[in-house]
Amino acid sequence: MRSEIRVATNQAPLLAGHNIVTGDAALVEAVTRHASAEVVEDLAGIGAEAGTAEAREHGMLANQHHPELVPYDRWGNRVDEVRFHPSWHWLMERAVGHGLAATPWEQQEAGSPYAHVRRAAGFMAWSHTEPGHGCPISMTYAAVPALRADEALAKEWTPLLASTKYDPGVRQPSAKRGALAGMGMTEKQGGSDVRANVTEARPTAVDGEYTLHGHKWFTSAPMNDVFLVLAQAAGGVTCFVVPRVLPDGSRNQLDVVRLKDKLGNRSNASSELEFDGTVAHRLGDEGRGVRTIIEMVAATRLDCVLGSTSLMRRAVNEASWHAAHRSAFGSLLADKPLMQNVLADLAVEAEAATAVAMRLASAVDNIADPHETALRRIGLPLAKFWVCKRTPYLVAEALECLGGNGYVEESGLPLLYREAPLNSVWEGSGNVNALDVLRALGREPEVLDAWITEVGRARGGDPRLDRAIDDTLALLGSLMGEPDRLEVNARRLAGRMAAVLQGSLLVRFAPPEVADVFCASRLGSAYDGTFGALDGGDLRAIVARATPVA
Template sequence: MSAFVPSAAGGLGSHRVENHLVQNQPPEFAPRDLWNDDVVLRESLAREGGQAWTAQVSAYGALAGDALYALGFDAHRDRPRLRSHDRFGHRIDVVEFHPNYHQVMRSAIEHGVAGLSWREGREGSHVARAALSYLHHQVEPGSSCPLTMTHAAVPVLRQAPALAEWADKAAAPHYDPRNVPIADKRGVTLGMGMTEKQGGSDVRSNTTAATPLSADRQSGDEYSLVGHKWFFSAPMSDGFLVLAQAPGGLSCFLMPRWRPDGSRNAFRIMRLKDKLGDWSNASSEVEFDGAWAHRVGEEGRGVPTIIQMVMLTRLDCMLGSSAEMRMALAQAIHHARHRSTFGKRLVEHALMRNVLADLAIESEAALVLSMRVARAVDAADRDAGEAAFARVATAIGKYWICKRAPAFVNEAQECLGGAGYVEESMLPRLYRQAPLNSIWEGSGNIQCLDVLRALAREPECVAALQQELSEADGIPETFIAGLADAMSRIEEGGARLLVERLALGLQAAALLRADSPLAEAFVRSRLQGGHGLAFGTLPGDIDFETAIARTLP
């Protein structure tokens, strides 16, 4: 903007001067090294057993905070498009993406975000892979959906020896977005189709029919699928794990995009979902019209077969929500350190320090619990106690951490004011993304009911929780006693409050065992009542500076 100024003779001259100065604005957030910035992640990787992969995780943190951060904006803005037919009228059912999306996916898969756990299946590999997923989700969360499903599908596929090629290529560090048969690819991605219109989370009410292609159902594993899926995730993938009703009951199947003979499989993408967020990733509705599928597991055992995915996908929901919190908070702190109001920087105002410190405590608690659960998942096949803990803690953590993310991201937006509501900022994208993990892989009520089921039927889960809480020095005895009493009187109507308290106890235990400088503040504010309903309500004698400085150097 400019203005005319009077000439020396007193008249209006034609000389124009700038009167719009850009000042009191923060510099660009990126590039940043997301690994070096994050002391909590560095400590967690070492503490939980993933230190052997420090160099690999560190390299991805630098890449994520620079090139991938920049690529994510266009990958998100230019949403996927469905091309049902080619220009000659042939049915093709192809989903087109911005080229940046494919670059992001290629980087993630080549660096192990989808396959590290399986390619290097030694102790600590799940922890390292969790750290990679956490870093990736901070900058391009939409692509985390196909990465998570590809990762979680591998142990399911390994149940069927005939699908060894699928399992191996899902774990391979190669990304190939071409729509060609698996034989022509070095690596593949996997999607998933469980939900139908009439069922939602009640997958046992699914109506999609699976008809055996062999008269001998005991030895035959090829089927024809007829039906629909209301939510069909990542429809651009090479294959999909689906549930359908076989003669022996609800069963699990791998349905590939291409049949073994090289012909297109008989499924149609009806439309892409117009979602609140998660814009870089495609979700769809599909119909099966005699689609070829390979059964995985026994007939009638579809849910127990695919349940192996649940622990892995729930962990990724925890990691994803933790990542969204982390990135939103980092953006808020960066802004507050460079923006001045009323004569001093935002970060110097007492109330803003309280908000940022409170968010920092919440963010650290989310990550340390997620990484603790990653260690349990890693050890589940070697340690029965860790397996029991992973079984119940993934449901507890998914419920609480994912439930906290939307309010958390909104509070971070508020730290930026109007700038946090504008699409040029990353905050609106994070805000739209934040509710997804609480819905995906089972909503809050489903998680709470699963926890109740574990407490009622699996005493080893109760023992694992009690051990985890009792071994952490610093949790008030009255809190532990109250939890024990609540767990002894299980009732559905009070499940949310119980799971919330369990989650807070586990977060406190994780912080205390990590010797975090924020552990005491967490216990005082979350367990002992020193906290209001909103963020920024910490007791005034909490060390705000340590919490903020620890979050972002």
């Protein structure tokens, strides 16, 4: 009896030793479709390392040991530094080293046709290790297109941001092998309404140089080397480049007031900043700050979709792995019809997210194509709204598949659950993105043409999709004809357009059993979002496709 108590049985082994890239059929097919089999092979190393027990442990440790703000050194000098656990640096070093920061922008300029698809797939795979450190990686990636508003500033910073050398520490840029970027947009009185910002930018005697005076309510990774910041200049809201350290080696006047105590994302230091004579360089024209920084916002919105998709996939991995190894009531959970229904439904959701995320990443690789540009414009707020909204529901359901084991920190599911709402908040809440869809439709007629063209490529492939396309266009026409109803129905419209876009991609490219279940469940008017309520379909095949092999 004593040995039976001391030795656990019927427990799923640790999910480790699998390849996050090559073991994900939906991701492999998407990368091959939008890039090549050679790119999949190139990503196998990232996938293998992300699936190790070592990476999993570093992810847990980085969240257990939170960043620590050090405002003063031992002698009383103001330093405003943040100390991270070694596991944070382990994760960051590999993310940068794998080229997941700003590297693809230089690769694209050098003629690489699939730089952004490769990076998107790598970002999704590596985010399985720990999602919090993806924030500074994402902001560094997103800074480059905004910096291109000023050739001199882009030339100064892009090579450092695109480096594959992780070089932490507060030092002047000329002494570093690589750099990281952050951004400061929101203020406590305005939030997403950045035109309500009150931080003041005062010009100095040096052309293009200003000093900033005010605060920022959310600035992640305050240890980064450079920040894009919005402030009020004489001409209106303007974008500025704020270096952490000045060329002479002195520290810029950038006070970290406190670190945010957040629901999740605890490995990442999100801070409140105060400026009082902070040196900044104007990026773009005065009064054009929102337009200047919008490219950064677009890139980070893509990463919100990628990051949420990664959370989905990691949660499905954990749930399907558990069910494949845990027995109850006489057989494996994975063989129980109702558990198959739940797992298949989760897997289809994750595959639909993967399909749309990688499709939008491919649009960045083909940005010279007008259709791709327009599709990216409408597709990003649609996917940001829909995929990020779906993630908390999916993660909660996946956690439940493990029962009480899933509610325990050691399983890793609570970490995912706390992280799941974040991407719906970051870079514009659900309302902001739904309204951005309306803005795009109202001001840029080419974006609707792009959506119609894209989903139209799947017409004839499934009658339920065809009806959903027609119904969505009818809904849009009805709302456009009654402007008083338009805003209040923005979420409804965005959700339908996003689901139809996902359905069209699955009908074209996914296995028939996946596309069939998606169209039957998601594209009908009666769909209530409940997971595990599928009616028919080859559920066993869908679950097998999504279950990791280690």
